[in-house]
Amino acid sequence: MAATLRDVTTYDLKLAAPLAAGFVLFFVTPLAILLALSFQTDPQGGHYGLTQYVNFLGDRFSLGVLGSTLWLGVKVTALTLLLGYPVAWLHQRSPGWARGLIMLLVLLPLLTSVVVRTFAWVVILGRQGIVNATLAWLGLIDTPLKLLYTDGGVVVALAQVQMPLMVLPIVTALGRIDPNFADASSVLGAGHWRTFRKVILPLSLPGIVAGCLLTYAAAITAFITQSLIGGGQMLFMPMYIYQQASTLQNWPFAAAISIVFLVSVLVVVSIFNALGRLSRGYANA
Amino acid sequence: MLLTRRNLMQTALTLGAMHAFPGLTWAQARPLVFATFTGSWEEAHRAVLVPAFRKATGNADMVLDPMLSVDQIAKVNAARSNPPIDVMLHDPGPALQAVAQDLVEPYPVEKSAYYKDLIPAAQVPMGPAPFFQVVGITYNPETVKTPPTSWADLWRPEFKGRVGITNLNSTLGTGFMVELAKMHGGSEANIDPAFKAIEALRPSLAAVAANPGQLATLFQQGQIDISPGNFNAIQILKARGVPVEFVIPKEGAIAFKTTIHIVKNSPNRELAFKLIEAALSPEVQATLMEEPYLIVPTNTKVAIKGELAKTLAKDHAEIAKKFVFQDWAKINEQRSAWIERFNREIRV
Numbered sequence: 268m269a270a271t272l273r274d275v276t277t278y279d280l281k282l283a284a285p286l287a288a289g290f291v292l293f294f295v296t297p298l299a300i301l302l303a304l305s306f307q308t309d310p311q312g313g314h315y316g317l318t319q320y321v322n323f324l325g326d327r328f329s330l331g332v333l334g335s336t337l338w339l340g341v342k343v344t345a346l347t348l349l350l351g352y353p354v355a356w357l358h359q360r361s362p363g364w365a366r367g368l369i370m371l372l373v374l375l376p377l378l379t380s381v382v383v384r385t386f387a388w389v390v391i392l393g394r395q396g397i398v399n400a401t402l403a404w405l406g407l408i409d410t411p412l413k414l415l416y417t418d419g420g421v422v423v424a425l426a427q428v429q430m431p432l433m434v435l436p437i438v439t440a441l442g443r444i445d446p447n448f449a450d451a452s453s454v455l456g457a458g459h460w461r462t463f464r465k466v467i468l469p470l471s472l473p474g475i476v477a478g479c480l481l482t483y484a485a486a487i488t489a490f491i492t493q494s495l496i497g498g499g500q501m502l503f504m505p506m507y508i509y510q511q512a513s514t515l516q517n518w519p520f521a522a523a524i525s526i527v528f529l530v531s532v533l534v535v536v537s538i539f540n541a542l543g544r545l546s547r548g549y550a551n552a
Numbered sequence: 553m554l555l556t557r558r559n560l561m562q563t564a565l566t567l568g569a570m571h572a573f574p575g576l577t578w579a580q581a582r583p584l585v586f587a588t589f590t591g592s593w594e595e596a597h598r599a600v601l602v603p604a605f606r607k608a609t610g611n612a613d614m615v616l617d618p619m620l621s622v623d624q625i626a627k628v629n630a631a632r633s634n635p636p637i638d639v640m641l642h643d644p645g646p647a648l649q650a651v652a653q654d655l656v657e658p659y660p661v662e663k664s665a666y667y668k669d670l671i672p673a674a675q676v677p678m679g680p681a682p683f684f685q686v687v688g689i690t691y692n693p694e695t696v697k698t699p700p701t702s703w704a705d706l707w708r709p710e711f712k713g714r715v716g717i718t719n720l721n722s723t724l725g726t727g728f729m730v731e732l733a734k735m736h737g738g739s740e741a742n743i744d745p746a747f748k749a750i751e752a753l754r755p756s757l758a759a760v761a762a763n764p765g766q767l768a769t770l771f772q773q774g775q776i777d778i779s780p781g782n783f784n785a786i787q788i789l790k791a792r793g794v795p796v797e798f799v800i801p802k803e804g805a806i807a808f809k810t811t812i813h814i815v816k817n818s819p820n821r822e823l824a825f826k827l828i829e830a831a832l833s834p835e836v837q838a839t840l841m842e843e844p845y846l847i848v849p850t851n852t853k854v855a856i857k858g859e860l861a862k863t864l865a866k867d868h869a870e871i872a873k874k875f876v877f878q879d880w881a882k883i884n885e886q887r888s889a890w891i892e893r894f895n896r897e898i899r900v
Contacts, residue, residue, distance in 0.1 A: 328895070
């Protein structure tokens with residue numbers, strides 16, 4: 268009998284064919300072209316070799332740009348997690364109407380474009396911006412502080428711009444935790460802090476990992492925010508690629524640094540994924 | 553005719569595809585595509601040039617597809633045999649690149665009614681210049697009491713932490729560096745003195761903008777008080793009530809000819825020629841010279857009037873004297889090396 272029943276737990280792979288075809292056509296193919304381009308030794312084409320990669324990897328300055336971009340992602344992710352987790356936690360602990368309000372506040376930034384949000388930060392961080400005006404009014408400073416075009420400015424602006432990407436997965440993860448666990452923990456004598464550290468935090472780790480992954484990827488590739496808040500004296504990978512491809516028309520080098528960037532990001536992503544797997548084991552233990 | 557389900561489906565799909573990819577129906581005859589620049593250029597061209605073109609051609613179809621020079625080159629390069637653009641607009645650096653990459657056709661000079669009336673600097677056989685862009689000193693008159701008179705004023709101690717510049721990605725940034733080099737004994741071939749001068753300017757720098765458009769925001773926010781600036785960009789800011797003034801330094805204004813080109817293999821060659829003719833005509837140039845566009849004309853038949861005569865030059869003879877044109881063929885040879893060097897030296 269059982270053999271004649273259709274297995275409803277698996278789906279026909281053919282259903283995924285349109286998406287797969289689109290994926291191959293619009294993602295895999297360009298990526299292959301990009302890879303081929305990166306092996307050209309000069310913009311005019313003709314010769315192939317590893318020149319572009321040697322140029323990038325043998326150059327202190329280029330490696331510095333890559334390093335500072337990856338490090339920027341770490342700082343932004345850390346700050347977003349630090350500020351985002353309490354928001355998600357508050358959302359979980361609030362009554363129904365407040366939940367809606369918090370969710371609206373979290374989602375609100377997503378409803379305006381990144382350019383608008385970034386320009387708002389230009390206004391906030393400028394010499395006559397809100398921060399400097401407030402500090403001057405309180406008499407704490409005489410001359411305006413330089414906030415725009417600083418590393419700190421970029422990190423803060425990116426953290427705000429990418430905040431929803433961190434909060435939403437954590438909200439979902441926290442929502443899946445059975446509230447009885449926390450009660451059980453406190454019945455067994457654990458305080459709030461211990462309950463949080465030993466029960467809530469480990470169980471929400473999958474959400475944290477997903478949020479960090481999204482925030483990190485979005486932060487290091489945020490061309491607009493990086494260049495508007497960072498200015499011309501800070502160079503990150505997206506601007507470096509744009510400059511080589513667009514201004515200098517040096518497509519092979521631009522392709523090579525794109526590939527190097529992609530591989531570095533993949534490495535970071537696999538680290539996050541490994542952490543994610545670990546955390547699942549931890550949560551189920 | 554029998555309407556089968558299959559038949560109906562086919563028709564629907566075809567119509568749907570034509571709707572989704574309008575390019576399909578343009579395969580034979582598409583309207584003339586003019587890649588102008590974004591922002592105020594697009595507004596000016598839409599308001600003045602397009603109507604003039606329609607009038608001259610009996611309402612021929614055309615579209616504006618505004619994009620940066622570098623993007624125009626990339627797009628035409630990607631489809632040389634069937635280019636998606638018919639007429640390109642370029643700053644001097646990219647114009648030479650487009651010519652070198654064999655993307656443009658020579659302008660049919662002998663057919664043109666207006667070419668011979670252009671000032672000599674605008675007569676470029678591979679694509680004439682319908683207007684100039686002018687770079688001088690921009691300052692905030694509320695904080696800068698004595699108007700600057702020379703590029704050297706940017707180094708004055710009272711502007712410590714108040715100066716804005718842009719990086720070399722833009723024509724403005726590169727042209728400014730060449731001007732600095734010339735002031736300190738260098739040239740298009742010897743940029744070293746400019747880098748030394750920028751090093752000395754470092755304590756004064758409040759911002760190195762990633763593009764010239766950002767300088768406008770910085771003036772608005774009071775982040776900077778003085779910077780090199782594009783005359784037309786400043787007029788737009790001024791019109792919006794931002795306290796900015798533009799002066800030509802005594803060394804002369806850095807001038808760029810913006811050239812207009814017929815794309816090689818364009819299916820609309822004849823219309824492209826007519827559009828360029830319209831852009832060179834004294835009528836169009838005279839209208840574009842007025843408020844709010846204030847675009848510097850290149851046709852000597854256009855008498856210079858209004859704000860232009862007040863701030864820039866009262867006639868074409870004075871333009872020839874006050875405008876400094878740079879050798880972009882020389883600049884292009886080394887520009888990528890300069891950008892690399894600027895990246896490295898200016899990085900904090």
